[in-house]
Amino acid sequence: MSMKISLYYRARELSFVSNAENILRKKLVYVARKAYEHRLMIGTWGNLSVRMNKNKILITPSGFEKDLLKPSDLLIADLDGQIIKGKWRPSIEMPMHTYIYRRREDVNAIIHTHSHYAMIFAVKGEVIPPLTIEFASVVGHSIPVTRYVRAGTMEAAEEVVNVLDKGKAILIKNHGVVAVGESIEEAYHVALLVEEEARIYFFLKLLSESIEKLDDKEVGMLHEFYIHSYGQKGKKILLKS
Numbered sequence: 001m002s003m004k005i006s007l008y009y010r011a012r013e014l015s016f017v018s019n020a021e022n023i024l025r026k027k028l029v030y031v032a033r034k035a036y037e038h039r040l041m042i043g044t045w046g047n048l049s050v051r052m053n054k055n056k057i058l059i060t061p062s063g064f065e066k067d068l069l070k071p072s073d074l075l076i077a078d079l080d081g082q083i084i085k086g087k088w089r090p091s092i093e094m095p096m097h098t099y100i101y102r103r104r105e106d107v108n109a110i111i112h113t114h115s116h117y118a119m120i121f122a123v124k125g126e127v128i129p130p131l132t133i134e135f136a137s138v139v140g141h142s143i144p145v146t147r148y149v150r151a152g153t154m155e156a157a158e159e160v161v162n163v164l165d166k167g168k169a170i171l172i173k174n175h176g177v178v179a180v181g182e183s184i185e186e187a188y189h190v191a192l193l194v195e196e197e198a199r200i201y202f203f204l205k206l207l208s209e210s211i212e213k214l215d216d217k218e219v220g221m222l223h224e225f226y227i228h229s230y231g232q233k234g235k236k237i238l239l240k241s
């Protein structure tokens with residue numbers, strides 16, 4: 001291959017790479033703004049990340065209100081926590097993100113929120129059970145709570161990974177929510193449903209002593225159906241691209 005042609009292909013390859021990176025940056029900022037507008041994240045709290053490939057992630061910087069984020073503010077880091085690209089300091093909770101990506105190859109996006117109703121159960125240390133069919137379908141399990149761990153530490157990262165196990169979401173004691181997904185759209189959907197389920201559970205507790213939770217077998221069936229058959233032939237249209 002002549003030098004000119006090989007340079008042409010190299011330039012095409014690079015523009016493809018940067019194009020894919022730009023799309024991910026825009027998507028992450030779009031979801032961060034949406035999460036902020038839906039009050040899943042208040043002030044500068046909460047963080048989001050998305051996997052770029054096996055060893056690289058895109059993550060939000062520390063101390064930003066999410067509605068002010070620009071695609072260029074995001075950082076690229078490897079799964080050892082080394083910053084590859086970016087002008088800001090990353091979220092202090094980055095170890096939690098990198099630990100999850102290392103343990104879970106099926107996870108391509110993580111959203112950590114301090115959303116209001118979920119926080120009530122995170123402080124109380126109470127599991128949120130499946131109560132509604134949408135939650136049962138998409139999440140498919142109750143939301144467990146970690147023991148208390150200090151944010152940003154390796155101990156916190158290990159505890160989160162262990163309690164999350166193969167699940168979609170957990171509560172961190174006295175702290176907030178971690179939601180994961182195969183895509184940023186899915187992680188966002190899970191984070192939103194955890195907050196909605198917590199809200200419903202909170203009001204049900206005010207109304208009644210005995211709350212009827214969805215049966216485990218039914219939750220399993222609904223979740224299986226959602227994974228394989230719901231939406232447009234298994235494809236879910238969650239966000240505009």
Ligand SMILES: [Zn+2]
Nearest residue numbers: 046112151176
């Ligand atoms: Zn936090």
